[in-house]
Amino acid sequence: MYGKCGNVDDAKSVFNKMPQWDVVSWTAMIAAYAYNGRAKLAIELFRQLEFEGVIPNEITFLHILTACSHAGLVDEGRHFFTSMSGHYSIRPTLEHYGCMVDLLGRAGLLDEAEDMINNMPAQPNAIIWMALLGACQIHCDVERGERAAEHAFFLDPENAAPYVSLSNIYAAAGRWNDVARVRKSMEDSGVKKQPGCSWIEVNGRVHKFFVGDKLHPKEEDIYTELRSLSRQMKEVGYVPDTMAVLHDVGEEEKEEMLCSHSEKLAIAFGLISVPCGAPIHITKNLRV
Numbered sequence: 001m002y003g004k005c006g007n008v009d010d011a012k013s014v015f016n017k018m019p020q021w022d023v024v025s026w027t028a029m030i031a032a033y034a035y036n037g038r039a040k041l042a043i044e045l046f047r048q049l050e051f052e053g054v055i056p057n058e059i060t061f062l063h064i065l066t067a068c069s070h071a072g073l074v075d076e077g078r079h080f081f082t083s084m085s086g087h088y089s090i091r092p093t094l095e096h097y098g099c100m101v102d103l104l105g106r107a108g109l110l111d112e113a114e115d116m117i118n119n120m121p122a123q124p125n126a127i128i129w130m131a132l133l134g135a136c137q138i139h140c141d142v143e144r145g146e147r148a149a150e151h152a153f154f155l156d157p158e159n160a161a162p163y164v165s166l167s168n169i170y171a172a173a174g175r176w177n178d179v180a181r182v183r184k185s186m187e188d189s190g191v192k193k194q195p196g197c198s199w200i201e202v203n204g205r206v207h208k209f210f211v212g213d214k215l216h217p218k219e220e221d222i223y224t225e226l227r228s229l230s231r232q233m234k235e236v237g238y239v240p241d242t243m244a245v246l247h248d249v250g251e252e253e254k255e256e257m258l259c260s261h262s263e264k265l266a267i268a269f270g271l272i273s274v275p276c277g278a279p280i281h282i283t284k285n286l287r288v
Contacts, residue, residue, distance in 0.1 A: 003028065003029070003031060003032025003033075003035065003036065004032075004035070005281065006036055006281070008032050008033065008036045008038060011028075011029060011032040012029065012032075015028075015029045021052075021054070022054070023049075023054055023055065023056065023057055023060065026045065026049045026054055026056075026060065027056070027057070027059050027060040027063060029045055030042045030045050030046055030049075030060060030063045030064055030067070031063040031066075033045065033067060034063045034064065034066045034067035034070065035063075035066070035070075037070060037071070038067075039067040039068060039070060039071030039073055040071075042063070042064060042067035043064065043067065043068075043073075043076060046060070046064050046080075055088065056088065057090070058084075058090050058093060058096070061080060061081075061084050061090065061092075061096060062095055062096060062099065064080050065077055065080055065081060065096060065099035065100065065103065066099055068080065068099075068103055069099050069100075069102045069103035069106060072103075072106060072107055073103075074103060074104065074107045074109070077099075077100065077103045078100075081096065081099075081100050084096065094120075094122060094124070094125055094127070094128060097116065097117075097120055097122075097124070097128060098127050098128045098131050100113075100116060101113045101116055101117060101128055101131040101132055101135075102131040102134070102135070104116065104135075105131060105132055105134065105135020105136075105138070105139075106135060106138065108135075108139055110132070110135060110136065110139060110141055110144055113131075113132055113135060114132060114144065114147075117129070117132060124151070125155060126151070126152050126155035126156035126159065126162075129148045129149075129151040129152040129155065129162075130148075130152050130161060130162060130165070132144070132148040133145055133148040133149055133152060133162060133165045133166070134165060136148060136165075136169060137165050137168050137169050137172070140169065140172050140173060141169075142169055142170070142173050142175075145165070145166060145169040146166070148162075149162045149163075149165065149166040157189065157191075158191060159191070160186065160191050160192060160193040160194065163182055163183070163185070163186040163191060163193075164193060166182050167179050167182045167183060170182065194285070195210055195211065196210070196211050196261065196262045196263075196284070196285065197209065197210055197262055197284070197285045198262040198263040198265070198266040198282050198283065198284045198285075199266065199282070199283040199284075200266040200267075200269060200270050200280065200281065200282055200283070201281070202269070202270065202273045202274060203273075207266070207269060209262045209263075209265040209266045209269070210262050211261055211262050213262065213265055216265075216269070218269065218272070218273075221272055222265055222268045222269050222272070223268075225268040225269075225271055225272050226264060226265070226268045229268065229271075262284070263282055263284050266282045267280060267282060270282070
């Protein structure tokens, strides 16, 4: 629970106080590290688990591979994936293959990622093709992205995510006619994109934000705070990535669109609403 809420230190404190650890408790702590960007600690804990003679299960490997994927630890991820079957006789599932495709794709090893998909012992599902599609979006690989999207469309026709990712790839390449074509295809197919939404609780009241939201009573203060944060970030070298904004508009307008994502609005509201130094907890309906 603490790990899922981002309170890794509290999760570790509870873990340390347990009278004994089984594979479930080890796995839960590794997951807490994995999903909060602490891959090195996740790997250290996995090594400790092995030293203690505990046998990891397929869920343990799923979380350690996730940790490697999010941190770009390709060699470590390959080692863990190989040791599953080679050392522990655990047959990798589609979820494990998905982690590996995500790991290789994020690292720019798109040929290897696609080869892994094409040589899997089981039929890849839409999630695996979406992992490759997401990597194509990161690395602006249009042709491979089109192939991955076609598979995702076929396997999960009601999912808006492949349409959005392919549109982002076309937008980054400046292919606005293709962006329009994909959006039209999505509309004709009756597929609806779930709008991003973020929540923050302040003084016992939950505040809800959507992208570009201007309905909050403190709208003016929120956007003033966002502009201030944007200015401060640019002063220390931050450059907004406007390539994938799905509109053929000027750079200044693209930057404004990036600043109005629901989680950014919630964070800005938190910054002007909670005491200095207090934690800000944001809940989002979509993965950031």
